[in-house]
Amino acid sequence: MHLSQYSGYGLRVLIYVGLQGERLSTISEIAGAYDISRNHLMKVVQQLAAEGFVFSKRGKKGGIRLAVSPEQLSVGQVVRRMEPNLGVADCMRGERQCCLVSKCRLRARLVEASEAFLSVLDEVRLAEILHGNAHQMVLRGLLGQDADRIGCHVH
Amino acid sequence: MHLSQYSGYGLRVLIYVGLQGERLSTISEIAGAYDISRNHLMKVVQQLAAEGFVFSKRGKKGGIRLAVSPEQLSVGQVVRRMEPNLGVADCMRGERQCCLVSKCRLRARLVEASEAFLSVLDEVRLAEILHGNAHQMVLRGLLGQDADRIGCHVH
Numbered sequence: 001m002h003l004s005q006y007s008g009y010g011l012r013v014l015i016y017v018g019l020q021g022e023r024l025s026t027i028s029e030i031a032g033a034y035d036i037s038r039n040h041l042m043k044v045v046q047q048l049a050a051e052g053f054v055f056s057k058r059g060k061k062g063g064i065r066l067a068v069s070p071e072q073l074s075v076g077q078v079v080r081r082m083e084p085n086l087g088v089a090d091c092m093r094g095e096r097q098c099c100l101v102s103k104c105r106l107r108a109r110l111v112e113a114s115e116a117f118l119s120v121l122d123e124v125r126l127a128e129i130l131h132g133n134a135h136q137m138v139l140r141g142l143l144g145q146d147a148d149r150i151g152c153h154v155h
Numbered sequence: 156m157h158l159s160q161y162s163g164y165g166l167r168v169l170i171y172v173g174l175q176g177e178r179l180s181t182i183s184e185i186a187g188a189y190d191i192s193r194n195h196l197m198k199v200v201q202q203l204a205a206e207g208f209v210f211s212k213r214g215k216k217g218g219i220r221l222a223v224s225p226e227q228l229s230v231g232q233v234v235r236r237m238e239p240n241l242g243v244a245d246c247m248r249g250e251r252q253c254c255l256v257s258k259c260r261l262r263a264r265l266v267e268a269s270e271a272f273l274s275v276l277d278e279v280r281l282a283e284i285l286h287g288n289a290h291q292m293v294l295r296g297l298l299g300q301d302a303d304r305i306g307c308h309v310h
Contacts, residue, residue, distance in 0.1 A: 003244040003265070005251065011261065012246065012253060034254060075261065089158040091167065096160065098167060099189060099297050105284045106166065106230065110158070113275035120268035129260045142254050 007082035009036065009044045010053075014078065017054060018070050018130050019140055024063030033143040044082075051081045070130055076122030162237035164191065164199045165208075169233065172209060173225050173285050174295055179218025188298040199237075206236045225285055231277030 003011075016030050027045055031038040045064060049056040055067040066073070089110055091098035101107065130136060158166075171185050182200055186193040200219060204211040210222040221228070244265055246253035256262065285291060 002240055002269075003246075005245045008244050008246045008253075012255075015255065015261075036251075075264070085157055089163050090160045091158075091163045096191070098163075099299075100167075100170065100294055103290070103293050103297060106170075106279070109230070109276065109279045113272045114157075116275045117268045117272040120271045121264065124261070124264045135258070135260075138258050139255055142258060144254075 003079065004083060004085075005040075006044060007079050009041060010048055010078055010082040011075065012036075013041065013045060013048060013064075014053060014066070014073065014126055015129060015139070016143065017064055017066050018126050019136055019143070019145075020065065022065060024057060024061070024065050026063045029063075033145070047082065051078075053078060053081075066126075070127035071125055073126040074122050075124040075126065075129075076118045076120075079121055080118060158234065159238060159240075160195075161199060162234050164196060165203055165233055165237040166230065167191075168196065168200060168203060168219075169208060169221070169228065169281055170284060170294070171298065172219055172221050173281050174291055174298070174300075175220065177220060179212060179216070179220050181218045184218075188300070202237065206233075208233060208236075221281075225282035226280055228281040229277050230279040230281065230284075231273045231275075234276055235273060 012034055013030055016033060017025050027041050028038055030045075031041045045054065045056070048054045049064065049067075052067055053073065054064040056062070056064045085093065089107075090096050091104075092101055092107060092110075098104065130139070167189055168185055171188060172180050182196050183193055185200075186196045200209065200211070203209045204219065204222075207222055208228065209219040211217070211219045240248065244262075245251050246259075247256055247262060247265075253259065285294075
């Protein structure tokens with residue numbers, strides 16, 4: 001039981017742009033910093049923009065930045081929007097659907113358990129993840145961003 | 156965010172053998188009833204036996220049955236044993252591991268959220284899933300087991 005890669009990428013993007021303040025970040029830059037597929041990230045960023053979590057500016061000098069303050073953005077809110085099959089086990093859907101699903105009492109309990117999972121994340125704000133200048137410097141360092149030259153990707 | 160196929164199969168096996176009482180069920184029979192791969196199920200059953208959830212008898216007239224009473228068996232307990240990467244997001248492990256993982260504050264919160272998920276399932280006993288003769292007949296019907304001939308798989 002874990003988050004999908006998709007919503008994990010969504011959270012990573014939000015952490016990244018949350019570290020950049022007003023500066024716009026490109027998808028290539030974010031993909032490079034995390035060493036993940038640019039193609040995967042494009043779809044994720046598209047949804048983040050559609051959900052109103054990031055502001056996206058097109059064009060050569062374009063890029064994305066947070067559209068809401070980190071204090072307002074809850075991780076639970078993001079996961080609820082990004083997770084494709086929220087609270088749904090493999091046995092409840094698709095080709096692998098279990099023949100018991102229509103009468104399965106476990107189903108409601110799994111939904112309840114997922115809700116408990118999300119309730120914890122509802123209380124986590126992006127601001128908590130990013131809090132503190134020293135911590136932000138450490139995170140930028142891990143992302144290959146020189147602390148002296150914030151925003152200059154030096155991978 | 157959802158249960159893995161592996162632990163989902165584990166729970167399905169326990170529901171199946173829970174419906175059979177003392178009668179031994181074979182892996183082929185269970186795989187047939189759920190229309191899932193026998194090979195996948197073998198590994199699952201092996202672990203269920205190793206964990207002491209099912210009793211396994213070898214040989215031609217062999218098979219498996221519950222090793223503990225449904226009242227004692229909690230779903231949370233099963234998931235805790237069967238889920239390979241409990242409370243671990245894709246970003247925390249393997250090739251996809253995020254470069255921020257060592258300093259990520261989200262990590263502890265995801266573990267906390269997983270614990271909340273499991274706490275709900277800890278309170279669910281297999282007996283709750285199976286309770287009631289009428290309900291058991293319905294489940295057996297969905298599994299292709301004629302209610303009059305319990306244990307005779309009539310797919």
